[in-house]
Amino acid sequence: MESASLLSFLALDLLLVCVPGADWAYVIAAGLRGRRVTGAVAGLVAGYALHTVLAAAGLAVLVAGSPRLLTALTVAGAGYLLWLGWGVLRRPAVPGTAAEADDSRVFLRGAAISGLNPKGLLLYLSVLPQFLTLRGDHLPVPVQTAALGLLHMACCAAVYLSVGVLAxxxxxxxxxxxRAVTRTSxxxxxxxxxxxxxxxxxxx
Structure with a gap:
């Protein structure tokens, strides 16, 4: 894999990660609880690790090519976001409030948000392939896919950790x-x- 391709992917990926979305909303809410920032970010990154494994194994293409499976994944992810967002609105987090869940639940919620997000899966299908080198003198495609996936996970970890700590x-x-920021999230x-x-x- 050429270094120019890696740098181009890194620039584009950072731009995409820096666009606020569900991941930002979750990590901001978690950031108000201080010690839970790392658990929330680790969960989000774990969800993208699942996408990386699926993409490297070629299963992501299979999921995208199955309308029923993709619809089920989308409905599950959307339903989870609706449930979690309603919970945040009902009990907005503020500094100094009692913890609502242990660290393992914070991690699992983060993993569910990114892991069930079909947009994450489509990111691996539409963006990553553009930066793969198919010539025989380069690394195998699954290895290149895994490398780009790891780079995406590193970008997510850096950006989301910064957002949570700053929040x-x-x-x-x-x-x-x-309270206002949490409700907005x-x-x-x-x-x-x-x-x-x-x-x-x-x-x-």
Missing amino acids: HALLAARPAAA GAAMLGIGAFLLVERLATL
Whole structure:
């Protein structure tokens, strides 16, 4: 794999990761609980690790080519985002409040958000292939796919950890602002979940 391709993918991937979405909403909410930032980010990255494994094994193409399976995945992911967003709106996190879940549940929620997100799967299908080298003198395609997937996971870890830490640092002494930001994050989860659900069902 050529270094120019890696740099081009890194630039594009960072741009995509820096666009706020469900991952941002979750890590901001988790960031207000301080010690849970790393668990939330680890969960999100674990979800993308699943996408990487699927893509490297060639299963991602199979999922994308099955409308029923992709619809089921989309509905599950959208439903989970709706449930989680509603929970955040009902009980917005603020600095100093009691923990609502242990670290393992924070991790699992993050993994579910990114792992069930069909947009993540499509990212691996539409973006990664453009940076693969198919000539025989390069690494096998599964190895290249895994390398790009690991690079994407590293970008996610760096960006989301920064977002979570900054959310905690800037809002720790501002409970009212923290509550407002958390509610905005919950509303974003609801909006993204509803959009995914409507978008997918409209294609049936």
